Amino acid sequence: MKLRESALAWLFVGPALLCIGLVVVFPLAYSLWLSFTDVNLLRATGPAVELWGMRVPLFHWIGAKNYLQTLADPLYWDSLWRTLYFVGAFVAEATLVGLGMALVLNERFAGRPLMRSLLLVPWSLSRIVVGLLWIGILDFEFGALNGMLLRAGLVDGAISFFKEGWSALNVLISVYMWNQAPFASLLFLAGMQSISEDLYAAAEVDGAGYWRRLWYVTLPALRPIVFLVLVLATVNGFLMLDLIYVLTMGGPGYDTTTVSWHGFKTSFTFFKFGPGTAILYTLTALCLLLTVVYHKLVLARFEPEA
Amino acid sequence: MTMNRRTFLGTTSLAAAAAVLGDGARRPARADKPVNFSGWVFKPDTVKDYVDYFNKKHGGQVKYDAVPWATYHPTMETRAMAGEIVDVMYCNSANRERWVDNGLIRALDDLPGMDELKKKMAPGNLEAARSRDGSKVVGLPYFTSIFILIYNEPMLQQAGIKAPAKTWDELVEHSAKLKRDKVSDTPYLPNWNNSGSGTMPQLLSDCHSEGATVFDAKNRVIVDQEPGAARAMERWQKVYKDGLVNPEVLTKTSSTDTHRLFWTGRYAYHTNHSYYLRTIAGEPENSKLAPKKAKMAMYPGNGQTHMFTEWYTINAKTKVLDDAWKFAKFLGGNQNGDWYVQRQWCLIAGLDNAYPEMYDNPEIVASYDKWIDLKLLREQYKKGRPNNAFKEPWFSEWDSKAIAIVHNMIRGTATVPKGLKELAALQKSLV
Numbered sequence: 001m002k003l004r005e006s007a008l009a010w011l012f013v014g015p016a017l018l019c020i021g022l023v024v025v026f027p028l029a030y031s032l033w034l035s036f037t038d039v040n041l042l043r044a045t046g047p048a049v050e051l052w053g054m055r056v057p058l059f060h061w062i063g064a065k066n067y068l069q070t071l072a073d074p075l076y077w078d079s080l081w082r083t084l085y086f087v088g089a090f091v092a093e094a095t096l097v098g099l100g101m102a103l104v105l106n107e108r109f110a111g112r113p114l115m116r117s118l119l120l121v122p123w124s125l126s127r128i129v130v131g132l133l134w135i136g137i138l139d140f141e142f143g144a145l146n147g148m149l150l151r152a153g154l155v156d157g158a159i160s161f162f163k164e165g166w167s168a169l170n171v172l173i174s175v176y177m178w179n180q181a182p183f184a185s186l187l188f189l190a191g192m193q194s195i196s197e198d199l200y201a202a203a204e205v206d207g208a209g210y211w212r213r214l215w216y217v218t219l220p221a222l223r224p225i226v227f228l229v230l231v232l233a234t235v236n237g238f239l240m241l242d243l244i245y246v247l248t249m250g251g252p253g254y255d256t257t258t259v260s261w262h263g264f265k266t267s268f269t270f271f272k273f274g275p276g277t278a279i280l281y282t283l284t285a286l287c288l289l290l291t292v293v294y295h296k297l298v299l300a301r302f303e304p305e306a
Numbered sequence: 307m308t309m310n311r312r313t314f315l316g317t318t319s320l321a322a323a324a325a326v327l328g329d330g331a332r333r334p335a336r337a338d339k340p341v342n343f344s345g346w347v348f349k350p351d352t353v354k355d356y357v358d359y360f361n362k363k364h365g366g367q368v369k370y371d372a373v374p375w376a377t378y379h380p381t382m383e384t385r386a387m388a389g390e391i392v393d394v395m396y397c398n399s400a401n402r403e404r405w406v407d408n409g410l411i412r413a414l415d416d417l418p419g420m421d422e423l424k425k426k427m428a429p430g431n432l433e434a435a436r437s438r439d440g441s442k443v444v445g446l447p448y449f450t451s452i453f454i455l456i457y458n459e460p461m462l463q464q465a466g467i468k469a470p471a472k473t474w475d476e477l478v479e480h481s482a483k484l485k486r487d488k489v490s491d492t493p494y495l496p497n498w499n500n501s502g503s504g505t506m507p508q509l510l511s512d513c514h515s516e517g518a519t520v521f522d523a524k525n526r527v528i529v530d531q532e533p534g535a536a537r538a539m540e541r542w543q544k545v546y547k548d549g550l551v552n553p554e555v556l557t558k559t560s561s562t563d564t565h566r567l568f569w570t571g572r573y574a575y576h577t578n579h580s581y582y583l584r585t586i587a588g589e590p591e592n593s594k595l596a597p598k599k600a601k602m603a604m605y606p607g608n609g610q611t612h613m614f615t616e617w618y619t620i621n622a623k624t625k626v627l628d629d630a631w632k633f634a635k636f637l638g639g640n641q642n643g644d645w646y647v648q649r650q651w652c653l654i655a656g657l658d659n660a661y662p663e664m665y666d667n668p669e670i671v672a673s674y675d676k677w678i679d680l681k682l683l684r685e686q687y688k689k690g691r692p693n694n695a696f697k698e699p700w701f702s703e704w705d706s707k708a709i710a711i712v713h714n715m716i717r718g719t720a721t722v723p724k725g726l727k728e729l730a731a732l733q734k735s736l737v
Contacts, residue, residue, distance in 0.1 A: 041383040042408035057387065140554040141567055157491065163553035245376070245559070249500035252556040253713045268380045270703040271404070 030056070031277050038062050039273040059274075066278035075254065076262065076279065083258040083283075086173055087237035093177040094233045095226070098184025103214070105185070106192045116189075123182040131246025134175045138162075165255020168248050172256055176243055180236060184229045191225035192218065227298040234290050238283045259283050339626045340367040341633050345396040346378040352654055356647050360636050368394075368633055386410055386621075393630040394637070396448060397619045399434065400502065400702040405619065406437050406444050407699065412622040413442035417631045423639040430692045431660035434615045438697040445617030446638025449581075449657035452613040452690045453497075453511035454683070455603045456568065456576040456583055458595060465489050470575075470603040474515070474541055477575055477606055481550040484574050492552040493574040494545055495567055498716065499558035505709045507612045508577060512538040514691050515607030525695040527704070527733035530726040539715050539722040546716050556713050568600065569593035576600075580683060584656030588677030602678055604686060613690030615660060658683075700736035707732055 037046070037059035044057035070076050105116055122130070137144050138161045146158040162168045195218065203213045219226075241260045244250055250257035250265070259279060267276025345353060350372040357370045373381045379401045385392060397405060405411045414420050424432055424443065431450055435443045455477075457470040465484050471477035481493040497508045513520050518534030521527060529535045545551050552573075558564045565582035567573065571594035576586075583602055590596040605611040618638040624630045637647050645664060651657040652670045656677065664670055665684060674680040695701050708729055715725035 040408065041380075041387040042405070042410050044387050055389065140552055141570065141572070160553045162557040168557060247559075248557040249559045251500040251710065251713055252717060253710045253719065256557075257710075265706065268377060269706050271380065271383065 032281060033058065034273055035066055035277040035281050036061060036063060037274055038065075041271070041273065062274070066274045067282075069275055070278050070282065075257075076259070078254060079257050079259045079262045080282075082169065082256075083238065083260070086169065086240075086258055087234055089170075089173045090176055090180075090237040090240075091230060091233040093173065094181045094184050095229055097177060097181040098229065099188050101181065101185040102188030102192060103218075105189055119182045119185060121182075122179050123186075125179070127179060127242040128246055130175065130179045131243050134171075134178075135247065138171060162248060163252070165252055168252065168256050172240075172243055172247060175247070176237070176240055179243075180233065184233065187225050187229055188222060191222045195221045223298055227294055230294045230298065231291050234294070235287050238287055339629070340369045341393045341626055341629045342391065343368050343370045343394045343633065344378075344382060344392045345370070345372055346375040347372045348375075349655065352650065356637075356650060359646065360633060360641075364632065364636065364641055366629065366633055383410075391621050391623050391625065393621050393624040393626055394634050395619050395621065397445060397617045398502075399614050399616060399696045400705055402445060402617055402619065403438055403697040404699060404702070409622055411444055411619040412624075413437070413444055414446065414620065414631075414634075415442050417627075419635060419639070423635070426639075426661050426663060428660055428662050428687070430613060430687075430690060431615050433694070434692045434696075435617070445619045446634055447660035448616040448618055448638060449651055450613060450615040450660045451579040451581055451658055452683075452687055453507060453577060453605065453611040454580045454583065454686055455605050456578065456586060456600050457603055458568075458571060458574050458576075458599065459601055460595075460599050461489060461493075461571070461574045465574075470601075471606055472604070474512075474538075474606045478541065478545060478550070481545065481574060482548065485548075485550060490572055490574055492550060492572075494550050495555065495564070495573040495576040496542070496545075496551060497561055497564050497576075497578045498542075498551075498555045498713070499561060499564045500556065500709060500713075501560050502705060503561040503579065504558070504564065505712050506705050507579075507614065509538070509708075509712055510612035510691075510693060511577065511605065512542075512607075514610040514612060515605050517608055517610075521693065521695040525698050527695075527730045530723070530730040532726075535726060536722050539712075539725065542716045543718055543722065547718060556716065566592075569595065571595050571599075577605075580658055580678070580686075581656040584677045586677075588656070596677075598677065602682055602686070604682065605689070609686070609689045610691050611686065611689060613687070613692050614696070615692070658687075700733060703736055704733050 039059050044055075044059065046060045047058045048055050049058065050056075101119060105112065105119065125133070135143070138146075140146065140158050140160045140162070143158075143161075146155075149155045150158065160167075161171050199217050199221070200213055203217050208216065239260050240258070241264055244256060244258065244261045248256040250261045260283060263276050263279035263283070266272050266279055270276075343357065353372065354370060357366075357368050360366045361368055378396070379398070382392065382395055395411070397411070402411075420443065423446065427435065427447070428450075431447055432443070435445050435447065437444050455470070461484070462468075462470065462480070465480075465487055467480055467483070471480055477494065481490075484490045484493040497504045499505065510520055513529065513532065513535045516534030516538050518529065518532035518538065520529045520532070520535065546553070552567065555564060555567075558567075561578055561582065565576065565578050565586060568576045568578075568582075568586050569592055580602070583600065586593050587596050587598045587600045593600070618634050620627070620630050620634050632641065635641055636644075639645075639661075640648070645661070645667075648659055648661060648664055649667060649670060652659055652664060653673045656674070659665070662684075665674075665680065671680060674683070696705075711720065711725050711728045711732065714720035715722055720728070
């Protein structure tokens with residue numbers, strides 16, 4: 001009987017597992033493999049495997065050469081420090097702004113349902129559109145912001161937000177935060193809605209004001225959500241590519257080149273898919289490492305007792 | 307006469323057969339197998355129109371798909387790796403030799419009519435069409451282009467400047483005057499954008515105009531040994547430092563975006579690919595400098611400038627060579643004397659042509675007359691310098707990585723001698 005139940009279970013989950021295997025596990029494993037090989041798409045002459053009649057080239061194994069090359073490249077390290085700054089600033093901004101918006105939207109006020117709907121607009125836009133929208137706002141020549149500042153007499157000449165690398169990088173962070181904070185806010189809001197009103201009532205009886213209730217009731221209850229937001233924001237921050245493509249193309253110079261952009265260029269502009277995947281797998285390793293750190297810092301001490 | 311059922315069926319069958327056969331005789335023979343054709347996205351509706359035209363008029367079975375520019379070449383390589391045969395493909399100059407070296411595309415010399423096309427092609431374009439060793443022609447021209455100097459005539463007149471700059475010193479002087487007189491905040495718009503069609507073609511053009519050689523006869527980068535290159539870079543540093551250029555041009559993502567800034571009429575000078583003057587001076591619905599308020603002048607200095615060509619290529623593994631060649635010839639040459647596609651690109655987009663006889667066509671002459679001085683453009687072409695280094699396997703990576711080095715020179719974060727040395731060192735590191 002048990003065997004039949006187990007077989008039935010496998011029958012039900014089998015198609016889903018097969019799909020996941022094909023679209024998640026296989027590409028991941030294959031790209032990891034590529035990072036240890038010498039890839040030339042046009043000379044797939046190495047060993048190969050046949051999968052359902054399709055020839056999947058394995059290329060020539062070269063061990064850790066791609067990783068060693070990556071780690072010896074000063075451009076990689078420059079990009080990495082820039083990426084760490086980008087991710088740190090983005091995660092902090094997206095988390096704090098998302099939390100702030102959620103706290104406001106958790107209060108009762110006229111127009112709250114409309115505000116909650118509008119909140120999602122930046123997040124629901126394609127990032128290409130987001131980039132173009134912000135070019136329209138920040139551009140030196142025709143940007144709306146410069147137009148308003150000039151008309152109001154607040155500046156003598158138009159401000160160039162993309163002239164200096166430092167400023168361009170911070171613009172990228174802010175624009176990405178504008179795009180992503182609503183999602184964090186949505187998660188926080190969902191978390192807040194699940195906190196029992198009794199806890200707030202008890203805290204009020206104990207004389208706790210708004211800030212103490214926030215500190216002792218809301219934030220502890222939101223720890224799993226904070227963990228989720230931190231992990232998602234970190235992964236998204238590391239992998240962000242499309243805004244760079246639309247806003248700066250990694251320039252001026254290399255000043256907005258992050259590791260993901262460096263990996264993309266290496267793979268898709270220079271056709272060096274081996275080194276390109278190696279560069280991008282270092283990001284995967286960093287993401288995993290930070291997830292463990294977040295888990296230790298945010299969740300581990302608050303696991304429910306058995 | 308009465309008609310029974312048998313007579314009726316007999317006559318109608320005959321009539322139907324005659325109609326079908328008659329129609330078939332009027333139409334050209336249809337190709338047996340489809341020809342797969344891919345290109346990057348540029349006016350895909352126009353491309354679709356001429357594919358339809360070819361299919362109808364020349365009995366083709368061409369299937370067209372457009373791939374976004376950013377991923378076009380990797381996509382084509384991935385498709386080749388997966389065993390898909392795209393018979394006719396666009397290819398840009400920086401990637402073409404890689405496709406030759408790896409056997410993706412074939413030589414065209416042995417195909418019927420190629421010798422005729424070679425005779426008709428301009429020498430510079432024919433040279434560019436040949437493989438690195440010069441032994442074979444590996445592409446037919448999609449279009450060709452040259453860097454030109456564009457000026458805003460009303461703005462110069464307003465400032466009392468009677469003629470456009472003939473030298474770079476004059477251009478800098480004019481720009482400084484226009485800024486001083488508050489006619490323009492940033493009078494000069496060089497094409498320093500961050501894409502492959504921006505900063506580096508601009509660098510090659512300005513070096514050529516200063517008499518500098520960027521690559522030696524063996525295609526090695528020798529720009530660090532050329533005083534003309536140093537002069538060009540010092541001038542770039544100066545105009546940037548003096549605020550004569552829009553500082554954000556360094557982060558523009560394409561030449562298209564860059565040239566659109568000139569539409570505003572707020573710049574005096576612009577250097578870019580020739581075809582962009584078509585929208586600047588020929589599209590009143592978009593540009594404040596149309597019709598023909600923006601004009602072309604000979605490139606300053608010795609007038610030499612960078613020219614390049616993009617390509618149609620044929621897959622080496624095509625199984626429909628005759629049909630693929632017929633279609634490729636229709637695209638990159640002529641089909642039975644009809645230069646339909648070459649003519650269309652001149653008319654629709656102002657893309658220049660590798661076949662000089664195209665400029666004798668009255669329709670094209672009349673069309674160009676609406677936005678450019680065609681005679682001057684043809685003069686400028688005589689001073690165009692094709693770049694053979696694009697055929698080297700390292701070129702594509704060098705060309706892309708060099709942009710950051712050049713931007714550092716422009717911004718003054720690297721000195722000119724150091725930057726030029728870095729350009730040469732970069733090439734050596736990639737060989």
